[in-house]
Amino acid sequence: QVRLQESGPGLVKPSETLSLTCSVSGASVSTSPFYWSWFRQPPGKGLECIGYVYSDGSANYNPSLKSRVTMSVDTSKNRFSLKLASATAADTAVYYCARVFSGPGQRKFDFWGQGMLVTVSS
């Protein structure tokens, strides 16, 4: 069974960098045609895609966050990571990682982590 688990600090100070890791078991982050994604959901608001990272380290980011986001993949530890610089209270949210499968006639996010609340506050 594929499992994803987010980890990292639950409290980040304003202007600091929010850093999260998603550990994957039951699947390899190196295997095509899968790639890996991050989402977030601020309290009382909808779900937002932050971006994707591929096994070769390339990435696509949400334009609204692109200037502050870095995603990476660590194939040796079978995990991938998110960094969001210059955090503000608006970045307070539940952060999710998910696996993406893309094939003919489909693109689906088939396995997710349970989510992690990150609060940006002094």
Added chain:
Amino acid sequence: DIQVTQSPSSLSASVGDRVNITCRASQSTIFVNWYQVKPGKAPKLLIYSASNLQSGVPSRFSGTRSGTDLTLTISDLQPEDFATYYCQQTSTLLPTFGQGTKVDVK
């Protein structure tokens, strides 16, 4: 960009009921998925590409498409189905979600 508008925002139902949740896309697309989300749990993929049941998901869940309207149906609501449901379009590089439908106990 393709936008999806989901309705209703909430509904109350009883065990055994048939429940319908709708998303209207701004353009015709089959690239719409449906998810179930519960607090503290991993979101669960139910339906992909409008009408395909994800492996392991009970057959009481189904998805249909008519033009730009996509519908998630739960045919025989079970106690474990009380949750929030989201549609998601993946036609564009960045997926976007509907606003969510909370299904609670009548």
